[in-house]
Amino acid sequence: MATQRNTAQSRGVFVTDAELGGSYTTAHVGGQNVRQSMLNVSFQGTSDQIREYYSGLAEFYDEYCESVGKESGAHNMAKIIERVQPSKNARILDVACGNGILGEQLKTLGYTDVDGLDFAQGMIDLCKSKGIFTNCICASIDPDKKTPIPDNTYDVVCMNGSMGVGLVTPKCLPELTRIAKPGGVVVFNITAYWVKTVAEFGDEAMAANLRVLVRDGLWTTWVREEHLYYKATGEKAVAYIGTVA
Known part of the structure; x- marks a missing residue:
């Protein structure tokens, strides 16, 4: 019962195996194709439904990440962070931290003060059980509402693979900037899926958003890079690094 996917930002759309392509259909965990179900809930779900879905996903999310080689994306993001902020005492916030896969990579590199934030309580509970983060914060990143974090708190605010329809959007960038130190x-x-599929996350739209941040005095500069994200499929991600004014 599939309908054609709308590549604008509408919901009520079912993403099929055929639309995803074979490379996305290999990671079946818990009897379902996890990547497919994540996309479906993003397009179809309300914010509460999406939160509940990810909370329930926590019990086998580690297995999913291992099956698709998501550690590659986290490792590459951690190396970017090490390059732009080499101090291992830096205060870092991992936004939409999920199962803590990026936090684990940062810990391996020697960072000692990393907090994790996620909107799904199940993911926060999973991270607490692993002892990855200094603090675990269950909260959403909302463009119209401040998170319970003071201004100018973190040396690095980072996020790995969490931008997408129904998740974190470019409208949230001013809020991420607010909690970063000057x-x-x-x-x-x-991830390449969102970059290629939904215009809001494409290169042109993102560049326009980041130029506004510079124009409005929130950022001074930004750069764009690409790196491997899913090792199993070879899918890449586009990374953005912004310096806070």
């Missing part, structure tokens, strides 16, 4: 960095990536 001179700090905001680092995030967007």
Whole structure:
């Protein structure tokens, strides 16, 4: 019962195996194709339904990440962070931290003060059980509402693979910037699926958003890079690094 996918930002759309292509249909965990179900809930779900879905996903999300080689994306993001903020005492916030896969990579590199934030309580509980983060914060990143974090708190605000329809959007970038210190960095990536499928996350739209941040005095500079995200499929991600004014 498939309908054609609308590549604008509408919901009520079912993403089929055929539309995803064979490379996306290999990661079946818990009897379902996890990547497909994540996309379906993003297009179809309300914010509460999406939150509940990800909370329930926590019990087998580690297995999913391993099956698709998501560690590659986290490793590459951690290396970017190490390059732009080499101090291992830096305060870092991992936004939409999920199962803590990026936090684990940062810990391996020697960072000692990393907090994790996620809107799904199940993911937060999973991270607490692993002891990855200094603090675990269950909260959403909302463009119209501040998170319970003071201004100018973190040297690095980072996010790995969490931009997409129904998740974190470019409208949230001012809020991510608010909680970063002046001179700090905001680092995030967007998987190739969203870059190619939804105009809001494409190169042209993202460049326009980031130019506005510079124009409005929130950022001083930004750069764009690409790196491997899913090792199993070879899918890349586009990374953006912004310096906070």
